[in-house]
Amino acid sequence: MSTEPEPAEDAEATEVAEPRTPGAAAEGTAPEAAVAEGATAPEPATGEGDAEEAKKLSEAEAELAAQRLERERIERRKAEKQGPIPAGTKLSGKAADLLAAVRAVESGEKPVAAVFSEPEPAPRRTAPQPRQQPVSAGPVVAPAAPAPENIESVTRVLTEGGAPDALAPQVAAALGEGADEQLRADPWQLLRVAGVRPEQADGFARALLGAECAPDDERRGRAVTVWLLEQAALAGHTALEMPALTAALAQRAVPDPDAAVQDTIAEGDALVFQDALDEPGAPAQRERDPKAEAEGDDEVEERPVRVLVGLERYALAEESLADGLARLVNSVPKEDGSAADWEQAAAAAGGSAAELIRAVAGHGLVLHTGGEASLAEPALLLGAARGLGLRAWAAAHGPVGRDRFAAQVARAEVPESDEPAVATVAGLLSGAEGPGRDADGALDLDLLVVLDAPQLDVETAALLTESLADGARLVLAGDPAVLWSVGPGRVFADLLAARICPQIASRRPDPGPLGELVSGIGIGELNQVEAPGKEVVIVPVRDAGEAVHRTVQLVADSVPRAIGVPAEETQVITPGHGGAVGTRALNVVLKERLNPGPGRFGGFDPGDRIAYSPAPGRTLPGRVVKADADGLHLSCAGEAVVVPQDRVEQSVRHGWALTAHQAVGSRWPAVVVVLPGDAVQVLSRPWVYTAFGRADRHLSVVHGVDQALARAVAEIPAKPRTTRLPALLAPQIPTAG
Known part of the structure; x- marks a missing residue:
């Protein structure tokens, strides 16, 4: 791991190198000729309604409420754990001091070193009452903006410190009430705002503090x-190893990195852990056996450990997730249907679908892996479970996948019901979709896929596992070769590696030349495939300007004419947001060609394709319907969304071109993947696999990276x-083997 972690792609830190000015297209094979020849190679939120409708929580508010409820459960469980923390009891040196400080802070005792100070307990918020009835999906409304007076007071402080006024709404939202006073007391709190870097916060602090500002x-x-x-x-990452963190602090001109970490832990801004390692030759910190030492055994085998530091929200979430998964694995699933009934359903499904049904019959947690074609197997499972009388639901990452x-x-002939069987994960957790919750706050279902x-x-x-009642079954299904989550963690990959539950690998390959191409990429091979129906087309380019020109030509002319897929069903995927061939540049030229207009509302016009991000890691493709005093009205997968004017810039982008992370969970009839020459450092096997795998019928690759594409597929796996x-x-949980 590098000393300074790189942000995820969707956080806009993955910027392709700055542009060379796009010029006229160079001479070369026109994309329409390549397609023709079949060249192959490797709701309005404020709309009228009655008073009862006006009181309903929005999706965003309900999701926040669900998160608050979950945090309360985590805190209660944490408080129930009596006695000292076992982790780290045998450490020595700085690691032991850090662990001792954490115990002192958590127990309320006086810290062992003068450098540590006792933090004030965080205020607890009242958890909302769980929903007990299904809630229909209604209009999605963005969270309310900070109060104008709060923004004004923050603006004055920012101006005094020489920071841009445009940061005021974000600072007010991040710091809450009294944000101006917090900034004056601690100017480095400006780092709480996304996109602000330490050197910028240092300049702000110097302007406010003057001579009192110092690196130490x-x-x-x-x-x-x-x-x-x-x-x-x-x-x-959910945490950082101590040496990586202190090295990164030293690079940021922090004079005493160890003291900075200790102070951060003492103030309750971070937590420290030690985890045992089984690998030979692990780091120098080692754990001794006190019993053996007490018996005078000089040949005590030391157990390697690693010391980690992480933010509390992710640490508690990971602990909650582990507890919830252990509860599912170690509990006996609810008896729904006899063994003979389950076996009959499995026999009727056949193949690896039968294996999946049999595994779910006897286990609380099951993993299922496979590509797009393998989705037929969870569908058959859902139908079999409903046929046996289970309250079975499925949840997808986004509305397109749903x-x-x-x-x-529908093709699996799931028994008819008064309610749909499929939701989005966010809608399920918020209560906007799905079965709702029972009196105990658990999701009112027996099986969740x-x-x-x-x-x-x-x-x-963690929210999902904690929302399942005892005896419920959970199936996690997906393609392990795609890009991992935008948020921290690698849950699916960690569970596959842990082997704590049955794992069913689908034997249904994705069909056709596209399926063959993508399957080869998954195992590190970029194969040339036969594409008699022009399923795969390569369009070589020499520079960024030509890449932009060819991309627009493909979307607007060549693919509609030669493949029969209209422009509105063709998606462009490119490595990053910035640069000459990033999403920003491509969306500008694609809008000009496909939906020109004045962009009177924040650069948007009715009919524009957009990508709406109501929360980090969630991207909803859609279209602009209209704009008025209430905000920008969108249609996302048939749902009405209203984004207030002050949030448009933060959460809405044009969507003719997306990054691969934004495209995960969706597929389109035709996809144009753009690989400019300055994107070489971004390419990896999971990125290529994900981008190429978004196409159903046709894939065009605007290729400007030469041999770097094959090297990325063969040699560059996912970043650890x-x-x-x-x-x-x-x-x-005992290992399943």
């Missing part, structure tokens, strides 16, 4: 430590992520 200021050390941990979370799986379920499981971050996965889930699961 404890406030700066704490803020930079938290900022580094937040950057690590953007890159997918609708596609609903079509699979979660699709697109690699997209589950630790917080979402530091997580604690395997270590947390190990003592609770």
Whole structure:
């Protein structure tokens, strides 16, 4: 792991190198000729309604309420754990001091060192009453903006410190009431705002504090430590190893990195852990056996451990997830249907679908892996479970995946019901979709099938597992070769590696030349495939300007004419948001060609394709319907969304071109993947697999990376992520082998 973690792609930190000015297209093979020849190679939120409708929680508010409820459960469970923390009881040196400080803070005792100070307990918020009835999906409304007076007061402080006024709404939202006073007391709190870097916060602090500003200021050390941990979370880590964190602090000119970490832990801004390692030759920190030492055994075998530091929200979520998974694995599933009934259903399904049904019959947690074609097997499982009388539901990552799986379920002839059997994960947790919750706050179901499981971050996965009642069954299904979640963690990959429950691998290959191409990429081979129906077309380009020109030509002219897929059903996928061939640049030229207009509302016009992000890691493709005083009205997968004007810039983008992370969970009839020459450093096997795998009928590759594409597929796997889930699961669940 690098000392300074790289943010996830969707966090907009993956910027392709700055542009060379796009010019006229160079001479070369026109995309329409390549397609023709078949060249192949490797709701309005404020609309009128009655008073009762006006009182309903929005999806965003309900989701936040569900998260608050879950946090309360985590805190209660944590409080129930009596006695000292066993982890780290045998450490020595700085690691032991850090662990002792954490215990002192958590227990309320006086810290052992003067550098530590006791934090004030965080205020607890009242958990909302769980929903007991299904809630229909209504209009989605963005969260309310901070109060104008709060923004004004923050603006004055920002101006005084030389920071842009445009940051005021974000600062007010991040720091809450009294944000201006917090900034004056600790200018480095500006780092709480996404996109602000330490050197920018340092300049702001110098302007406000004058001579009092110094690199060794404890406030700066704490803020930079938290900022580094937040950057690590953007890159997918749930914690950082201590040496990596202290090295990164030193690079950020923190004079005493160890003291900065200690101070951050003492203030309750981060937590420290030690996890045992089984690998030989592990780091130097080792755990001794006191019993053996007491007996005078000089040949005591030392057990290697690693010391980790992480933010509390992700640490508690990962612990909650481990507890919930252990509860599912170790509990006996509810008896619904006899063994003979389950076996009859399995025999009727046949193949690997039968294996899946048999595994679910006797286990509370099952993993299912496979590509797009394998979705037929969870659909058959859902039909069999409903036929046996189970309250069975499926949840997909986004609305496009939900609708596609609903079509699979219809083909599997799931018994008719008054309610649909498929929801989105966010809609299920918020209560906007799905069966609702019972009197105890658990989801009112017996079986939950979660699709697109690699997209589950630790917080979402913890909410799901904690929402399942005892005796319920959980199936996590997905393609392990796609990009991991935008949020921290690698839940699906960690569970596959842990082998704590049955794992059913689908034997249904994705069909056709596209299926053959993508399957080869999954095992590290970029094969040339026969594409008699022009399913795969390569369009070579020499520079960024030509890449932009060819992409627009493909979407607007060549693919509609030669393949028969209209422009509105063709999706462009490119490695990053910035650069000459990033999503921003491509969306500008695609809008000009496909839906020109003045862009009177934040650059948007009715008919524009958009990508709406109501929360980090969630992207809803849709279209602009209209704009008025209430905000920008969108239609996302048939649902009405109203985004207030002050949130449009943060949460809505044009959507003709997306990143691969934004495209995960969706598929289109035709996809144009753009690989400019300056995107070489971004390419990896999971990225290529994900991007190429979004196409149903046709894939065009605008190719400008030469041999780097084949090297990425063969040699560059997913970037490693530091997580604690395997270590947390190990003592609770025996390995399945």
